[in-house]
Amino acid sequence: MRLLLLILLSTFWLQSLSRNITVAPNSSVNTLTKGLSIASNGDTITVKSGTYKDGNTVVTKSVTIIGEGNVIFDGEDKYEILTISASGVVIKNITFNSAGYSALKDFAAIKIIDASKVIIESNRINNAYFAIHVSNSSSVTIRNNTLFGTPKSEQLTGNGIHLWKCNNALIENNRCTGYRDGIYFEFVGNSVIRNNWSEKNLRYGLHFMFSNDDSYFGNTFKNNGAGVAVMYSKRVKMENNHFQENWGPSAYGLLLKDIADSHINGNTFLKNTVGIHMEGSSRIDIQKNIFKSNGWAVKIQASCDDNNFHQNNFIGNSFDVGTNGTMVLNKFDNNYWDKYEGYDLNKDGIGDVPYHPVSLYSMIIEQNPSTLMLFRSFTVQLLDKAEKMIPGATPENLIDNKPLMKSLKL
Amino acid sequence: MLKLSRYVLYDIVRSKIIIAYTLFLFLVSFSLFQLEENESKAILSLLNIILIVLPLVSIVFSTIHYYNSYEFIELMLSQPLSRKRILLSEFFGVAMSLSGAFFVGVGIPVLIFSFNSVGLSLLFTGVMLTIIFASLAFLASVLSRDKAKGIGVTLLLWFYFTLIYDGLVLMILFSFSDYPLEKIIPVLSALNPVDLGRIFIMLKMDVSALMGVTSAMYQDFFGSFIGVLFTVGVMALWAIIPLRFALLVFNKKDI
Numbered sequence: 284m285r286l287l288l289l290i291l292l293s294t295f296w297l298q299s300l301s302r303n304i305t306v307a308p309n310s311s312v313n314t315l316t317k318g319l320s321i322a323s324n325g326d327t328i329t330v331k332s333g334t335y336k337d338g339n340t341v342v343t344k345s346v347t348i349i350g351e352g353n354v355i356f357d358g359e360d361k362y363e364i365l366t367i368s369a370s371g372v373v374i375k376n377i378t379f380n381s382a383g384y385s386a387l388k389d390f391a392a393i394k395i396i397d398a399s400k401v402i403i404e405s406n407r408i409n410n411a412y413f414a415i416h417v418s419n420s421s422s423v424t425i426r427n428n429t430l431f432g433t434p435k436s437e438q439l440t441g442n443g444i445h446l447w448k449c450n451n452a453l454i455e456n457n458r459c460t461g462y463r464d465g466i467y468f469e470f471v472g473n474s475v476i477r478n479n480w481s482e483k484n485l486r487y488g489l490h491f492m493f494s495n496d497d498s499y500f501g502n503t504f505k506n507n508g509a510g511v512a513v514m515y516s517k518r519v520k521m522e523n524n525h526f527q528e529n530w531g532p533s534a535y536g537l538l539l540k541d542i543a544d545s546h547i548n549g550n551t552f553l554k555n556t557v558g559i560h561m562e563g564s565s566r567i568d569i570q571k572n573i574f575k576s577n578g579w580a581v582k583i584q585a586s587c588d589d590n591n592f593h594q595n596n597f598i599g600n601s602f603d604v605g606t607n608g609t610m611v612l613n614k615f616d617n618n619y620w621d622k623y624e625g626y627d628l629n630k631d632g633i634g635d636v637p638y639h640p641v642s643l644y645s646m647i648i649e650q651n652p653s654t655l656m657l658f659r660s661f662t663v664q665l666l667d668k669a670e671k672m673i674p675g676a677t678p679e680n681l682i683d684n685k686p687l688m689k690s691l692k693l
Numbered sequence: 694m695l696k697l698s699r700y701v702l703y704d705i706v707r708s709k710i711i712i713a714y715t716l717f718l719f720l721v722s723f724s725l726f727q728l729e730e731n732e733s734k735a736i737l738s739l740l741n742i743i744l745i746v747l748p749l750v751s752i753v754f755s756t757i758h759y760y761n762s763y764e765f766i767e768l769m770l771s772q773p774l775s776r777k778r779i780l781l782s783e784f785f786g787v788a789m790s791l792s793g794a795f796f797v798g799v800g801i802p803v804l805i806f807s808f809n810s811v812g813l814s815l816l817f818t819g820v821m822l823t824i825i826f827a828s829l830a831f832l833a834s835v836l837s838r839d840k841a842k843g844i845g846v847t848l849l850l851w852f853y854f855t856l857i858y859d860g861l862v863l864m865i866l867f868s869f870s871d872y873p874l875e876k877i878i879p880v881l882s883a884l885n886p887v888d889l890g891r892i893f894i895m896l897k898m899d900v901s902a903l904m905g906v907t908s909a910m911y912q913d914f915f916g917s918f919i920g921v922l923f924t925v926g927v928m929a930l931w932a933i934i935p936l937r938f939a940l941l942v943f944n945k946k947d948i
């Protein structure tokens with residue numbers, strides 16, 4: 284009992300130690316730098332509303348920085364605004380405008396280096412080179428931020444949320460528009476990305492490189508230059524995301540390159556040029572996804588093996604599956620294909636004739652794109668029908684042996 | 694002229710074939726929308742009807758109508774009416790009844806079940822193809838006096854536009870695949886109203902796939918305002934030019 288009292292008292296004492304420092308435009312402490320200089324670890328700095336043009340501010344103490352009202356930190360297109368290299372820093376409710384651009388350094392509105400347990404919450408970042416740049420940090424939380432950029436070219440624009448060599452990060456409820464990659468992960472492990480909205484970015488909505496054991500769910504990736512790319516990673520979980528309207532000659536809803544042992548569950552792929560493009564990927568479980576109105580629902584290169592597509596809905600796609608070879612090491616079973624024309628005599632809901640998702644014409648178009656002119660013409664339909672009867676050019680083994688008669692309720 | 698067209702229309706409706714055709718179209722499109730789980734599949738089946746059945750019915754019906762009303766035309770020629778006016782009234786009567794049948798038979802189900810850009814482009818293409826093939830039919834039937842020959846020629850025309858032409862194009866696209874063929878695709882498609890109509894619908898239906906083609910030529914050209922203008926213009930030309938020739942021949946013809 285006495286010990287408990289002691290602990291309780293000591294926490295009160297500790298709490299009373301942490302001071303509250305106020306930064307306001309017309310007071311003696313009129314910049315964040317001044318505020319930081321008199322602060323010590325554990326303090327809270329409240330910034331009153333106003334515009335602050337203070338160049339670059341380096342945070343080396345574990346402080347909580349909270350904006351009150353309309354707080355704007357302006358980088359005047361010259362400076363990196365906030366550099367954080369202390370652990371336990373919290374940045375909340377602040378607007379960052381016009382961070383500078385540098386070809387040599389990756390200037391960012393908020394940069395976090397060698398820190399842990401940093402929380403970036405409810406901020407707004409307009410027109411930065413990189414919006415939030417995190418490197419070599421752990422347990423960083425980035426939540427409820429709105430990142431808005433004016434994209435120039437791919438070289439002159441940075442990423443919205445950029446993580447390099449991090450672990451246990453949580454990226455949640457952010458909105459990212461107009462950067463190069465909405466969210467970029469390189470050498471990031473055990474992290475979660477959820478409920479973010481990434482739209483109209485120049486390159487990818489989400490870009491994964493060499494990042495193992497991560498998961499992302501409930502995100503929406505819409506109308507990005509090339510969709511979402513997941514490359515050279517293992518054990519990635521992708522669930523309940525929306526991949527939407529990623530259009531262009533090399534745009535994909537989801538691009539998988541050298542991915543292994545991953546799960547793709549419950550996602551919706553709507554109106555993409557290619558729903559999923561797979562290259563050199565192995566042991567991926569693709570289940571309960573909806574592929575709707577895509578150009579190609581799935582393009583699977585012959586370099587993929589042991590991938591399992593089951594219980595997916597393929598509805599209204601121009602082409603269901605495209606491939607570049609006759610080698611098939613992947614399984615397609617128990618999917619619903621709206622183009623399936625077979626019958627079900629024993630009424631068990633599974634078609635009695637296997638379905639060939641690769642049409643002859645999708646292979647012809649792959650070789651000679653201008654033949655798209657004849658797509659859906661009577662001649663082409665005859666060709667496709669003939670090929671379905673006697674497969675010659677299309678891979679014979681790429682079949683769904685148990686196609687569903689009715690679409691799945693997903 | 695309107696009066697004469699009205700007689701022609703009345704005559705066509707009385708023959709009941711057009712009513713049967715309307716019913717057929719209505720039943721087929723209605724049941725397609727009812728049967729299929731999603732409307733995009735129904736639209737796809739409708740597309741086939743519009744690209745194959747519609748031109749066939751249009752061209753054959755117009756030809757038969759022309760030959761059947763030959764005596765009526767002769768009678769009218771004995772009246773103080775210009776030849777141009779007589780043939781045009783015949784044409785408008787036929788074209789109006791056929792596109793009316795299409796509009797009721799396919800248009801109503803489409804407007805009910807799939808009132809969007811795909812449905813509307815489908816209707817536009819259907820009406821245009823009906824008129825174009827009626828116009829082609831008039832040219833073919835004016836050229837020959839023999840009914841069997843006339844019908845034979847129209848069937849051949851239908852066969853050419855729906856099947857043979859596409860085969861030829863496929864051949865061209867493959868034998869010259871090393872050349873930048875994207876540039877001649879508008880030309881190739883302009884030479885066949887069925888292809889033009891199909892591409893017009895495809896732009897709405899398969900927009901995601903079309904964006905994937907290396908040059909994105911389809912979206913850039915056919916999808917732009919100029920492209921739409923081009924499609925509409927060329928289709929109008931396909932309706933006007935054969936009719937114009939038919940008029941020329943009919944004016945000089947020894948009836």
